[in-house]
Amino acid sequence: MLEPVNNRMPISPQIYERLRRAITTLAMLPSEALSEQDLAQQLGVSRTPVREALIRLADEGLIDILPQRGSFVAPIRLSDVEEAQFIREALEVSVVQKLAGHGSSAFIAAGRVNLAQQAKAVAEGDRELFLELDEGFHRSLCEEAGLPKSWRVIQVVKLQMDRVRYLSLPEPGHLETLLAQHVAIFEAVETGEAKQAGARMAAHLREVLRTVQRLNVARPDLFGQ
Amino acid sequence: MLEPVNNRMPISPQIYERLRRAITTLAMLPSEALSEQDLAQQLGVSRTPVREALIRLADEGLIDILPQRGSFVAPIRLSDVEEAQFIREALEVSVVQKLAGHGSSAFIAAGRVNLAQQAKAVAEGDRELFLELDEGFHRSLCEEAGLPKSWRVIQVVKLQMDRVRYLSLPEPGHLETLLAQHVAIFEAVETGEAKQAGARMAAHLREVLRTVQRLNVARPDLFGQ
DNA sequence: TCATACACACTACCATGGTAGTATGTCAAC
DNA sequence: GTTGACATACTACCATGGTAGTGTGTATGA
Known part of the structure; x- marks a missing residue:
């Protein structure tokens, strides 16, 4: 299940990285034991x-x-x-x-590329790629x-949401919503509308939270406390 | 300089705590070496x-x-x-x-006690106690x-400011300013003026930052990069 | 005088052995 | 059948030994 590490590089960070990935992708489930020895x-x-690690x-x-x-892998605590x-x-x-209003031209260009790739991923239904671009x-x-x-x-606090998002149920139109929000945020940043940018970001992140709450209903076994 | 640890409790956290305190109080200065062995x-x-640790x-x-x-103890990086x-x-x-507007009566009471203690610490010129109450x-x-x-x-990001604040020069009226800001914030929280509370907190934290920037001029040897 | 090769002292890093503490299962006593 | 004591099999935790990599001073060469 876990492949041997690369001996040419520091080992401890490698292990950390693998375990983190295993946990956030739910390859290791909440309350599963993690023995140092094993x-x-x-x-x-x-x-x-x-x-x-x-x-x-x-x-x-x-x-x-x-x-x-x-x-033990920590349970997902809704709080x-x-x-x-x-x-x-x-x-x-x-x-x-x-x-807002201070992005370099290189940043704007790169952002447009990223958003285009997001659109492509959505069109192709490639969830994993979309989350990466996200x-x-x-x-x-x-x-x-x-x-x-x-x-x-x-990044650290996001880990808590990531592992639920990862398995979150494919809902029709969900990725499209997120993409549209990304585009809207980016537009406001580009044109320098600071308040708008902030408001749209807040709305976007609340959308993500709703995903988690739906999952709490669908998969209560993953949650604790 | 460092006293032996308490063997009845987990050792690693104790060491972490001591080193953290030594660094934030500038008992250990930036760029000082920390050998595992020593x-x-x-x-x-x-x-x-x-x-x-x-x-x-x-x-x-x-x-x-x-x-x-x-x-090595990290230099204080202004960025x-x-x-x-x-x-x-x-x-x-x-x-x-x-x-704002949602504090329990117990919280309000405890807050008033704390602020009164702060006032006493300021009156007596007890900087260390004030920072603790802060x-x-x-x-x-x-x-x-x-x-x-x-x-x-x-708490974690605050560590970066703490070690400069700790030694920051005694300026007449500085503690009084901070105390007044605390009182103002607390009042707004108590009366439920959310926007006011936020604005006052922002002003308060910027005051703290100014302390650091003054120190950058006075003690450039502590800063790096 | 200066540049370069090299031995040495030092580091963080990893492997491994031993220990105290906790849970669990078994068996005896009631 | 229930409860308690106890042996056992784990665990995380700390101590210690060995190793590869890095900086520094020193001797050797031009």
Whole structure:
């Protein structure tokens, strides 16, 4: 299930990355046990780098470490997801408000390319590709605004929403809605309408939250607390 | 300099806590080396928990780990401090806006006590106590708003400002200004004036940033990049 | 005098062994 | 059948040894 690591590069970050991906894509389900020993064997490494990866994941709220008992994939806590949404909204609204009217021409050009690719992905029904472009879209807003740390924060809190989004049910017209919102946000940023940009970003992120809440009804087994 | 740890409790978090405090209080200065080996000896523990603490501190941007070379207290990067301020402002403004008019009576009572203590600390010129009460004031806003994770984020980005604030020059009337701003924010929260509360919080946090910028001029040796 | 090769001391990094603490299953006593 | 004590099999946690990579000083060459 987990392929051996690349020995030419630092091991601990590699393990962190794989586990994070496994958790956010729900390859590892909530409350599943994560033994240092087992993981080390599966990956063909020692327990030390595994342990370090687990600690990082625990800091980010993706796993729960119970001392002398075990480590487990954290349940999806609706309160955590809702607060993640709150944090994202506060930050990203401020980001686009700051960015509005100040995007470089290179940024504008790259944004248009990204949105075109999003449209293509939607047309082809390629959900996974769309989510990837989605992530790139939001990241580029932070980077262009000169706010890399903000993106880091967003990325971490976003993890809580990601693993539900990943499996969220294919609803007709949903991707189209998200794409249209992206386009609207980008337009407001491009023309410098700061307030509009912020309002549209807020509406967009609330749409994402609704996805999660629907899933809470459809798959209560994934949720906890 | 560093006292031995308490063996009855998990060691790694203890070390993290001590190093964090040492860095934010400038007991350890920027660019100072932090050797796993040395720290382990000083603390009377092995290198493993020290290493885990260093990794956490690196994640939070307080130290820089250069593979196979060493770990060093991170310089104060003005760009980091400015972005920390941006993040705090975005979050805390949203927090007080959400909280305004919804504080419980217990919260209001506790807030008044805290502000009275702040006033006493200011009157007595007890800077350290004031900073502690200041932290408690901001934390209580997040907690009462039901946003513990937000406080965690704020706490982490705040670290960047803390170590400069800690040594920042005693300016006549500065603490009085901060206290007055706290009172004004609290009033707006109490009476439910959400917009006012947000605006006052923004002004307050910008005042804090100015402190840092003054210090950049006075003590350029602490800054880097 | 200056440039270059090289030995050495140092680092973070990973592997591995040992320990205290927790849960679980088994068996005896009631 | 129920409850309690106890052995056992896990766990995370810390200690320690070994290794590859990096910087620095030193000797050797021109």
